[in-house]
Amino acid sequence: MVASIINGTEIAAQVKAEVAQGVAEVKQRHGVTPGLAVVLVGDDPASAVYVASKQKAASEAGMHAEDHKLATATPMEAMEALLKRLNADANVHGILIQLPLPKHLNEHAVMERISPDKDVDGLHPVNMGLLLAGRPRFVPATPAGIQQLLLRTGHSPEGKHVVVCGRSDIVGKPVAALLMHKAPGANATVTVCHTGTRDLPSLTRQADILIAAMGRAGSIKADMVKDGVVVIDVGTNRFEDASKKSGYRLVGDVDYEVVSKRAAAITPVPGGVGPMTIAMLLANTLKAAMLRVQHEKS
Ligand SMILES: NC(=O)c1ccc[n+]([C@@H]2O[C@H](COP(=O)([O-])OP(=O)(O)OC[C@H]3O[C@@H](n4cnc5c(N)ncnc54)[C@H](OP(=O)(O)O)[C@@H]3O)[C@@H](O)[C@H]2O)c1
Secondary structure, eight states: OOOEEOOHHHHHHHHHHHHHHHHHHHHHHHOOOOEEEEEEESOOHHHHHHHHHHHHHHHHTTOEEEEEEEOTTOOHHHHHHHHHHHHHOTTOOEEEEOSSOOTTSOHHHHHTTSOGGGOTTOOSHHHHHHHHTTOOSSOOHHHHHHHHHHHHTTOOOTTOEEEEEOOOTTTHHHHHHHHHSSSTTOOOEEEEEOTTOSSHHHHHTTOSEEEEOSSOTTOBOGGGSOTTOEEEEOOOEEEEOTTSTTSEEEEOSBOHHHHTTTOSEEOOSSSSHHHHHHHHHHHHHHHHHHHHHHHHHO
């Protein structure tokens, strides 16, 4: 069997076009331009690249996009002051803090300073709670993107056994919560694995849909999947590579070469989950602007 490739770049372009259409409608009907503020603390080059691509995508969708670059040594008080200002700014509907933050800034404490109504990353405890309760408002972008990749390629998770490798707050836990909802486009039986899991291969081999989000390059091997599995590879592991313009290459958590020979469908790395993350961030920002319009009308 040769797997069909789940093309995240193409699907993300569709989602971005839909968002741009929605942005144009909100502008025309309500005179509101959805706005995204991205906050970057420190000078990590990879984070700077991610922030620039989020800014560019927001501008291309017709949004107001602004960035706030802060020095690595920025104290919590200055972070709080900035977030207070952005929470009160009517031109900003979504706030995104680029992670990871420098060690002296507690990520949980920072996230909790964002208004839950502007938390387009879906990491505020209120939004995580709503997701777990089955009433999602802002679903974290990567899990939301994974669900769209499955649905838009005809691989609905309904009734399937989804095995998630990884239990982080930004991928593993929210994607498990999202796909187990009693709702159309979800309704899966979900197993979550982690480093405490005994005999990982015996569980991954049961997966109809396997989501690998471990941050361990190539760790899902051919003998860990069953024939016909649908594989979503979230892993983005960087390796230096002088032959690449960027100086590095990205490798997924799945051994693509061998697993793609057994799978029915698989996401490549790069070009799979990654582009969807930005597209769903834009979708969340549009949603935040629409919720504000509705709230102000009611
Ligand atoms: N494409 C995108 O847009 C995107 C977005 C987010 C993340 N990512 C990538 O996705 C990967 C995961 O990110 P993350 O933030 O979720 O990572 P993370 O916070 O490091 O979490 C990794 C998870 O995988 C589990 N794990 C690690 N090794 C394992 C093993 N050998 N067997 C079973 N479970 C194992 C860990 O278990 P414990 O909990 O027991 O430690 C943990 O729950 C990374 O490569 C990251 O760069 C990509």
